[in-house]
Amino acid sequence: MYLPPRHRQPDPQAMQALIAGHALGMLVTHDGELPDADHLPFEFVESEPQGVLRAHVARANPVWRRAGQPVLVVFRGPASYIPPDQNEKAATGGRVVPTWDYHVVHVHGRLRAVGDPAWLLGLLHSQTGHHEATQAQPWSVADAPPAYIDGMLKAIVGIEIVIERIEGKWKGSPQA
Template sequence: MRLLIREHALGMLVTQHGGLPDADHLPFEFAEGGSEGLGLLRAHVARANPVWRRAGQQVLAVFRGPAGYVPPDQQQKIASGGKVVPTWDYNVVHVHGRLRAIEDPGWLLDFLHGQTRHHEADQPQPWSVTDAPPAYIDGMLKAIVGIEIDIARIEGKWKG
């Protein structure tokens, strides 16, 4: 499940707003730790995005891996009578936990350095946070808020 999260990091974060579900799509980082030892999910959002103000809520993050339609002619014949029907195969992980907002500039900067190193690792000329002017980065840090989900439960569903 952790591998699926790492390889398909764009998760759908489901929170409650005005009694209704609300979804935000965010690239998450999985980190070891958490109060249950199940790990932490970390991301950042624009300060203008109200999701960070929902800190304290129990939330759901959904990660979708490979998925696709499987026609009958691509399936193994189950019985001599060819009893097959079209289906859909998929891999998903559901992560439940409590949302926390983090406004500490040091935490945010460390997080951004780690995210950038991870995502730029395969680039011919990897970009680093230190490649941007410090004043620009300081301004960007004021415009974002970190979020963290302390994982209380994690479930995987693999079909196919």
């Protein structure tokens, strides 16, 4: 990512907050011939040195078979088109242009596949609890019949990425 110093987000907590608030990340891998992207809801887990991302995919999704591959996960936060300011236009003789303000976080690491049912069940409880917390009547994994959940666990594979590098770009105005 092109990252001029004035747009670099140096605060790890701000980047973690963007990930938490915009959890649908774009996992970019390589299928052997072309880049490939999967859109997955990730969970950020604090750990040394920079944290871990966790998600799950359908066992039928070939992305988990790319375990060991270096990957990129992109999280997009707020974004908006910014038209030229009319006052600035008048003051500069028209030397202004529109732009785009946005917040984005790029996470780099290696893909790891996790098939352990206990790990997967813990992930499902954690992610569901987090996302259901805002619902009037939150759903819980425990609300589903145990045999159904056991079958679902056999149909998914966990994804884990230990963060090796994280970059944040906050382009434009603070309220972007």
